[in-house]
Amino acid sequence: EIVMTQSPGTLSLSPGERATLSCRASQSVSSNLAWYQQKPGQAPRLLIYGASTRATGIPARFSGSGSGTEFTLTISSLQSEDFAVYYCQQYNNWLQYTFGQGTKLEIK
Amino acid sequence: EVQLVESGGGLVLPGRSLRLSCAASGFTFDDYAMHWVRQAPGKGLEWVSGISWNSGSVGYADSVKGRFTISRDNAKNSLYLQMNSLRVEDTALYYCAKLIYYDSNAIDYWGQGTLVTVSS
Numbered sequence: 001e002i003v004m005t006q007s008p009g010t011l012s013l014s015p016g017e018r019a020t021l022s023c024r025a026s027q028s029v030s031s032n033l034a035w036y037q038q039k040p041g042q043a044p045r046l047l048i049y050g051a052s053t054r055a056t057g058i059p060a061r062f063s064g065s066g067s068g069t070e071f072t073l074t075i076s077s078l079q080s081e082d083f084a085v086y087y088c089q090q091y092n093n094w095l096q097y098t099f100g101q102g103t104k105l106e107i108k
Numbered sequence: 109e110v111q112l113v114e115s116g117g118g119l120v121l122p123g124r125s126l127r128l129s130c131a132a133s134g135f136t137f138d139d140y141a142m143h144w145v146r147q148a149p150g151k152g153l154e155w156v157s158g159i160s161w162n163s164g165s166v167g168y169a170d171s172v173k174g175r176f177t178i179s180r181d182n183a184k185n186s187l188y189l190q191m192n193s194l195r196v197e198d199t200a201l202y203y204c205a206k207l208i209y210y211d212s213n214a215i216d217y218w219g220q221g222t223l224v225t226v227s228s
Contacts, residue, residue, distance in 0.1 A: 001169070001170045032209070034209065034214065036153070036216075038153070043203060043218035043219070043220070043221070044145075044153060044216070044218065045216070046214060046215075046216040049209055049214035050209070050211065050214070053214075055214055055216075085152075087152060087153050089153075089155070091207070091209050093167075094165065094167070095141070095158040095159070095160070095165055095166060095167025096167045097143070097155040097158065097167075097207075098155055098169075099145075099152060099153040099154060099155055100152075101152045102152040102153070
């Protein structure tokens with residue numbers, strides 16, 4: 001089972017600042033990496049797939065990069081609605097997906 | 109409109125069984141793989157199990173392998189999760205999810221979840 005490790009666990013920033021979230025895979029997942037956003041009481045929402053492609057309707061301030069085992073989600077200028085929990089997920093192994101433990105992005 | 113509606117959750121004793129269901133509508137159900145994802149109270153997301161469109165391939169997280177069985181009935185547009193030998197640590201909100209990843213597109217749809225509580 002591929003283990004996904006996210007850092008930091010919590011990130012405290014102010015609106016307008018840049019956020020950088022990291023995700024590491026225990027083995028290569030190529031570019032088969034997605035990022036999800038989850039707000040309290042809601043189901044997750046897909047932000048990024050293929051490591052760097054924004055899903056439909058996702059603002060351009062969200063960007064993803066990386067391949068293999070190291071990935072980054074960047075939010076260029078934080079808006080109030082961006083404060084949430086973010087998860088990376090690998091889908092490299094068919095029907096053996098795994099999520100990271102999440103990064104909580106909170107208002108400083 | 110895509111809809112995924114889970115049911116079957118509840119309070120169950122450790123060691124007992126429970127069967128979750130997910131009713132799908134608004135898309136051609138038998139064209140897609142489907143998944144179960146769970147979230148323990150206050151914790152992160154955990155992918156639990158997935159099944160291919162024709163039930164030919166299934167997968168499980170290590171934490172549930174040998175105890176949970178995923179299945180589907182394409183004639184009824186329904187997904188199931190049979191959970192046996194339940195443990196306290198299986199307590200979670202269980203989501204039914206359509207997670208599709210292509211090179212040029214990706215789709216995610218989630219149900220509202222059904223809560224499973226394993227406790228004596």
